[in-house]
Amino acid sequence: MMENINQTSALSRLPILIFVAWRNIWRNPVRSTLTISALASGLIMVILYASLLEGMMRQMVRFATEISTSHIQVHRQAFIDDQDLYATLHWSYINEIEKNFPDIKISPRLYAAALASSTETSTGVLIKAVDPKRENRVTKMLEHVRHGTLNLGIADTTDKGIVRYNLVIGAQLAKNINVAPGEELVLVTQAADGSIGNALYRVAAILKPLEPNFDRMGVLMSIEAYQQLMYLENGFHELAIKANDANQLIEIQTAITDKFNQLSRQQPLDNMGGQAVVRNWRQLSPAVADLLEMSKALVYIVGFIIIGLASLGMLNTMLMAVHERTHEFGILLAIGMKRRWLLLMVLLESLFLSLVSAVVGSVLGLIVNNYFEEYGIDFSQSMPDGYDWAGMVFEPIMKGYLEPIDLLYACLMMIVVTMLASLIPSWQTVRLKPAEVMR
Numbered sequence: 098m099m100e101n102i103n104q105t106s107a108l109s110r111l112p113i114l115i116f117v118a119w120r121n122i123w124r125n126p127v128r129s130t131l132t133i134s135a136l137a138s139g140l141i142m143v144i145l146y147a148s149l150l151e152g153m154m155r156q157m158v159r160f161a162t163e164i165s166t167s168h169i170q171v172h173r174q175a176f177i178d179d180q181d182l183y184a185t186l187h188w189s190y191i192n193e194i195e196k197n198f199p200d201i202k203i204s205p206r207l208y209a210a211a212l213a214s215s216t217e218t219s220t221g222v223l224i225k226a227v228d229p230k231r232e233n234r235v236t237k238m239l240e241h242v243r244h245g246t247l248n249l250g251i252a253d254t255t256d257k258g259i260v261r262y263n264l265v266i267g268a269q270l271a272k273n274i275n276v277a278p279g280e281e282l283v284l285v286t287q288a289a290d291g292s293i294g295n296a297l298y299r300v301a302a303i304l305k306p307l308e309p310n311f312d313r314m315g316v317l318m319s320i321e322a323y324q325q326l327m328y329l330e331n332g333f334h335e336l337a338i339k340a341n342d343a344n345q346l347i348e349i350q351t352a353i354t355d356k357f358n359q360l361s362r363q364q365p366l367d368n369m370g371g372q373a374v375v376r377n378w379r380q381l382s383p384a385v386a387d388l389l390e391m392s393k394a395l396v397y398i399v400g401f402i403i404i405g406l407a408s409l410g411m412l413n414t415m416l417m418a419v420h421e422r423t424h425e426f427g428i429l430l431a432i433g434m435k436r437r438w439l440l441l442m443v444l445l446e447s448l449f450l451s452l453v454s455a456v457v458g459s460v461l462g463l464i465v466n467n468y469f470e471e472y473g474i475d476f477s478q479s480m481p482d483g484y485d486w487a488g489m490v491f492e493p494i495m496k497g498y499l500e501p502i503d504l505l506y507a508c509l510m511m512i513v514v515t516m517l518a519s520l521i522p523s524w525q526t527v528r529l530k531p532a533e534v535m536r
């Protein structure tokens with residue numbers, strides 16, 4: 098019976114304690130406002146950092162999947178190991194994959210090394226051959242044109258009936274060999290049959306930077322032009338695959354692997370090139386995948402540091418408040434107030450400061466973040482072609498993207514850290530001795 102009376106008495110005191118704690122934080126409005134401003138500013142910085150980092154990661158994934166790499170790629174093991182020209186997959190595999198997986202989009206690609214010569218200089222290049230119609234369904238690589246008009250078809254035909262094709266080159270390569278759209282380029286290479294392959298091409302367009310290596314060495318042409326140059330018609334080196342649902346890559350990858358194993362038994366590949374290997378974009382770009390894994394941990398680490406520094410203001414505020422009210426606390430203890438209620442009152446004051454800071458910081462952070470999500474940070478004046486980071490080229494405008502869970506975690510982090518910081522001044526109230534502080 099006595100325990101029930103004590104519990105009822107304790108519950109009746111709690112609303113009063115909450116009211117008193119709320120009034121106490123505004124006894125010195127200037128100091129409380131400065132504390133709230135410091136905590137809210139720290140929260141805004143964490144929100145913006147999380148938003149910009151998430152936006153960068155999403156842009157990185159988009160470039161890795163939508164611009165050039167695609168979601169999944171298939172190669173033979175020898176091509177992965179040393180770019181073996183003869184490690185090809187049968188053309189008949191394409192029809193089988195399209196028939197069994199109608200929801201995905203695929204595009205074959207071929208590669209080779211060559212020597213490119215303009216009227217002024219020569220340099221080594223990497224040839225990449227694609228099917229324009231299929232490639233447009235898989236990636237947006239052919240849309241990234243800086244100068245000229247993208248055309249991988251026939252440029253013209255000579256009087257002797259020799260067909261001359263168009264090709265597209267990387268921006269840095271065009272600068273290095275001083276070639277502009279409409280000018281001619283000669284490619285010389287060793288063809289698949291051992292002969293010297295050479296042909297004259299017309300540069301139809303120059304691409305924007307896609308990735309550093311291709312920008313510096315890349316030559317893009319049609320599969321027909323490639324086959325005329327390389328005399329390689331029995332297969333392709335790479336199959337780029339765009340999944341219908343990016344969240345089911347593992348399931349799609351497993352199904353495609355099983356299908357290629359089946360096709361390899363039905364239409365065996367030669368022994369020299371190895372088996373077909375199916376890899377998703379995370380396996381193709383491990384640096385990007387690692388950065389994605391690190392990004393969330395990085396947000397928490399940086400957020401903890403920023404909030405921790407801002408919480409020093411909370412610690413200072415509560416220490417000053419306890420010091421100024423030491424005599425008041427002594428009187429409360431002398432008239433019978435329990436130490437645990439005194440401790441709870443100080444903790445409630447810290448909680449109210451952190452909650453107000455969370456509301457103010459969240460509102461202001463969302464307002465500022467909306468600007469960055471819509472307009473971003475524009476680097477186009479100093480870096481018109483974007484910037485290179487982790488082996489990928491990013492757009493010159495960095496936009497943010499804030500996930501609701503990041504906002505929630507940031508607020509919870511701030512509340513937890515500030516409450517931990519308030520334990521020091523709160524504990525001082527427990528150690529007060531009424532007889533000493535009331536002198």
